[in-house]
Amino acid sequence: MTRTLTARPLTREAFAPFGDVLDTDWPNHFAINNGKCERYHDLAAVEAEGPAARVLISIFKGTPYEMPLKLGMVERHPLGSQAFMPLSPAPFLVVVCPDGNGEPGEPRAFVTAPGQGVSYRRKTWHAVLTPIGAPQDFLVVDRGGEGSNLEEFFFEKPWLVQLPEAA
Numbered sequence: 001m002t003r004t005l006t007a008r009p010l011t012r013e014a015f016a017p018f019g020d021v022l023d024t025d026w027p028n029h030f031a032i033n034n035g036k037c038e039r040y041h042d043l044a045a046v047e048a049e050g051p052a053a054r055v056l057i058s059i060f061k062g063t064p065y066e067m068p069l070k071l072g073m074v075e076r077h078p079l080g081s082q083a084f085m086p087l088s089p090a091p092f093l094v095v096v097c098p099d100g101n102g103e104p105g106e107p108r109a110f111v112t113a114p115g116q117g118v119s120y121r122r123k124t125w126h127a128v129l130t131p132i133g134a135p136q137d138f139l140v141v142d143r144g145g146e147g148s149n150l151e152e153f154f155f156e157k158p159w160l161v162q163l164p165e166a167a
């Protein structure tokens with residue numbers, strides 16, 4: 001029997017065990033540049049550990065996945081965080097799992113608000129970047145350097161992740 005879960009709207013509180021939400025619903029903000037700009041400060045910590053570690057800024061041009069998502073694999077980055085900030089105001093699907101002795105526990109699925117991003121904390125199990133309905137570009141901040149920064153886990157039975165409106 002296929003295991004199904006339904007994504008719910010992303011909130012800072014629900015996502016807190018897995019990382020940080022990137023949006024301007026954030027108390028730590030202040031005017032800069034003579035008041036011509038508002039800085040939403042320190043939304044997430046960037047982690048970059050291990051040999052020759054450095055922080056990378058990249059652009060990912062993502063292709064949408066068919067929904068409901070057939071989730072067969074989650075991954076994690078033991079040496080660094082990974083942040084995805086969409087360059088267009090469309091929701092995308094975020095799936096994370098708690099860790100249980102080095103293996104992912106039951107997934108939790110979220111749909112971002114348009115324009116909202118996420119930063120996965122180091123070692124957080126997550127599905128790969130999952131745009132919904134149309135191609136979407138993202139600014140990505142993650143860890144470069146030597147050593148392997150990728151662990152993958154393949155579920156014995158895939159999860160079926162549906163969007164809220166499909167529930």
Ligand SMILES: NC(=O)N[C@@H](O)C(=O)O
Pocket residue numbers: 075082126127128129
């Ligand atoms: N492979 C890669 O850089 N991206 C993944 O880590 C991902 O989370 O999408």
Ligand code: NI
Pocket residue numbers: 075076077082126128
């Ligand atoms: Ni990743």
